[in-house]
Amino acid sequence: MVPITGKKQNRLAKEKSPYLRQHATNPVDWYPWGEEAFAAAKAADKPIFLSIGYSTCHWCHVMERESFADPEVATVLNEVFVPVKVDREERPDLDGIYMAVCQAMTGNGGWPLTIIMTPDQKPFFAGTYFPKKSSFGRIGLLELAKKIQELWRTRREELLAMAAHNLDLLQEEAEAAGTGGQLQPEVLDRGFVQLAQLYDEINGGFGFAPKFPTPHHLLFLLRYWQRTGEAKALTMVERTLTAMRYGGIYDHLGGGFHRYSTDERWFVPHFEKMLYDQAMLLLAYLEAYQVTGNSLFRQTAEEIYTYLVTVMRDESGGFYSAEDADSEGVEGKFYLWSWPEVHQVLNPEEARLVTAYFNLEPAGNCRSPELPDGANLLYITAELPAVARRLEVDPARAEELFVSAKARLLAYRQQRVPPFKDEKILTDWNGLLLVALAKGGQVLQKKEWIHTAEETARFLLTAMRTPDGGLWHRYYRGEAGIHGFLEDYAFLIWGLLELYAATFKANYLAEALALTTVLQRNFLDPARGGYFQTATDAELVLVRQKELYDGAIPSGNSVMLANLLKLARITGDPSWQQEAERSSGFFGDRVGRAPVNYTHFLSALDFAFGPGREIVIVGRRGEEMTERMLALVQTTYLPRTIGLFRPAAEEEPVLASLAPFTKELTALDGKTTAYVCRNYQCSMPTTDWGRFQELVQG
Structure with a gap:
């Protein structure tokens, strides 16, 4: 828990969010989002100063230290406004609404997000970081507050008109009906072409600095490569994953990835570590390993897993949200x-190898105004055997030295002051991680991963379940709260479908279907299709938005399109397919204009366009042939395939009630039997291993 000092506390001291508690001793008279704040603003006839951020946001920390902890700034903010603090990770719905306003008004956005609005939540000013005093063309918070105070007193009608205009724009966007009709397979081609245009041929990745991982781009490219045989699609994936793994964006000692690279080379990162990045990158490395067999990709996945279970896992079974970029007030210090530090920790033989392998320099290898003088980042330009040859060290000896040196460096690093860890647990991000853990259990055939995934699912399906069968969004220190958003449902449903594929336990399918039913009831737009981010009974939000953009993580609508298509194939229920078609039609125009912005949606369309395949294996768990067949389905890259297992020994298995078409399938002559259908055509059932391999891998 974020400690509360002996300083005078404001209302945020009672909140569960670690981010809000970080501001609990500010002299700013903060309110949490709620009716109390709005009533206070109306009573005092003041605008609301809304500040949105998150606990591991570097510039949020800067603004807090520079302004919100400053008595002079606090006095002015308290005089002019009713100040309200929001954790964007707790309230992604509010963040989405006001970020859209900021982008519309200023052309950009980010965090900290600063919104000034009327007491009834209508925004008339937006921005991001503001220094205390005006500097280099950026208005300071003190000057801004005084200007707003004067405008509120003398030109309020203009501010109210601007607020009404902003609200109209939000509502028009939220209510806009789709006009694009059903998308065709050529949209996948255009998505690939647009990604290829953005691709950095030298460094891997897409676009310029700052450069983000965007693993859903890579997941789509793997599917496109399999569909078309386009070699460049696979090259883009391999080059990007290798470059990220070699770069400073990767934690070479502790595992896991930092948020993004500040340069185009993946060299100097922004050092925070987010759970959702680990989840999506873990999934990308696993699928790339499935396709290529590249041991580096497998090693990276295993190291991410180790980082997560040793550093980010709560005893409840859930996983924490993030680790900060800063420690001791310095970004990346941990x-x-x-150069002297490395030579102090290691013996001369280890130091010689490590400094060459990680490209360390006596004067430091990263000269950045954000980093201390003499700082070295660990990054790789050549594999260890190549470095050993250059140093004329026996490769086996080099490996031995590297293992011991890495252990020494990691142990030494553990004695440093660690970055702040945000220990709140979010259903949506844990749902994404459940997907990756279950996928890893399949691809790597690791029982430990599957056990971890099942423990995570158990936590999410118990501690994060509301009394009416819905979901809570946030869990912190034993207490769940905040009603779930679209992403909570969509990502957990995806995770449960992958967990079924890892375990073939039908109860996970049943849970996925139950949550989808709740989702349909509370989030679906029955008139136009698609899903709102907030439920029908959402309180204290200006508009109900439909998010589609696949940004740092896939959108809930993109994931639900894939979920619906999979459920339709699993259950044989055409209503799920029809809802998927309606959703695709609603968003068709938007996706058709710029498919590169919706690559997870494109992955779902790839599944829809087929050719699809259903594999049902009837047998007994534990029998050699049954396990061989199931393992082949799990380890082969089959992104458009549904795999099911029907227990031969049960007359009325749970699966038969969920997927009625499996009810009459039997084990021929008592042997493990595979039923394989491809593109709506079924082959004769087979008990022969060779024939089964042909049907699966052909």
Whole structure:
């Protein structure tokens, strides 16, 4: 828990959010989002100063230290406004609404997000970070507050008109009906072409600095490569994953990825570590390993897993949200090394190898105004055997030295002051991680991963379940709260479908279907299709938005399109397919204009366009042939395939009630039997291993 000092506390001291508690001793008279704040603003006839951020946001920390902890700034903010603090990770719905306003008004956005609005939540001013005093063309918070105070007193009608205009724009966007009709397979081609245009041929990745991982781009490219045989699609994936793994964006000692690279080379990162990045990158490395067999991709996946279970896992079974970029007030300090420090920790033989392998320099290898003088980042330009040859060290000896040196460096680093860890647990991000853990259990055939995934699912399906069968969004220190959003349902349903594929336990399918039913009731737009981010009974939000953009993580609508298509194939229920078609039609125009912005949606369309395949294996768990067949389905890259297992020993298995078409399938002559259908055509059932391999891998 974020400690509360002996300083005078404001209302945020009672909140569960670690981010809000970080501001609990500010002299700013903060309110949490709620009726109390709105009533206070109306009573005092003041605008609301809304500040949105999150606990591991570097510039949020800067603005807090520079302004919100400053008595002079606090006095002005308290005089002019009713100040309200929101954790964007707790309230993604509010963040989405006001970020859209900021982008519309200023052309950009980010965090900290600063919104000034009327007491009834209508925004008339937006921005991001503001210094205390005006500097280099950026207005300071003190000057801004005084200007707003004067405008509120003398030109309020203009501010109210601007607020009404902003609200109209939000509502028009939220209510806009789709006009694009059903998308055709050529949209996948255009998505690939647009990604290829953005691709950095030298460094891997897409676009320029700052460069983000965007793993859903890579997941789509793998599917496109399999569909078309386009070699460049696979090259883009392999080059990007290798470059990220070699770069400073990767934690070479502790595992896991930092948020993004500040340069185009994946060299100097923004050092925070987010759970959702680990989940999506884990999934990308696993699928790339499935396709290529590249041991580096497998090693990276295993190291991410180790980082997660040793550093980010709560005893409840859930996983924490993030680790900060800063420690001791300096970004990246926990991860950086000086030349003398490395030689102090390691013996001369280890130091010689490590400094060459990680490209360390006596004066430091990263000269950035954000980082201390003499700082070295660990990054790789050549594999260890190549470095050993250059140093004329026996490769086996080099490996031995590297293992011991890495252990020494990691142990030494653990003695440093660690970055702040945001220990709130979010259903949506844990749902994404459930997907990756279950996929890893399949691809790597690791029982430990599956056990971890099942423990995570158990936590999410118990501690995060509301009394009416819905979901809570946030869990912190034993207490769940905040009603779930679209992403909570969509990502958990996806995770449960993958967990079924890892375990073939039908109860996970049943849970996925139950949650989808709740989702349909509370989030679906019955008139136009698609899903709102907030439920029908959402309180204190200006508009109900439909998010589609696949940004740092896939959108809930993109994931639900894939979920619906899979459920339709699993259950044989055409209503799920029809809802998927309606959703695709609603968003068709938007996706058709710029498919590169919706690559997870494109992955769902790839599944829809087929050719699809259903594999049902009838047998007994534990029998050699049954396990061989199931393992082949799990380890082969089959992104458009549904795999099911029907227990031969049960007359009325749970699966038969969920997928009625499996009810009459039997084990021929008592042997494990595979039923394989491809593109709506079924082959004769087979008990022969060779024939089964042909049907699966052909």
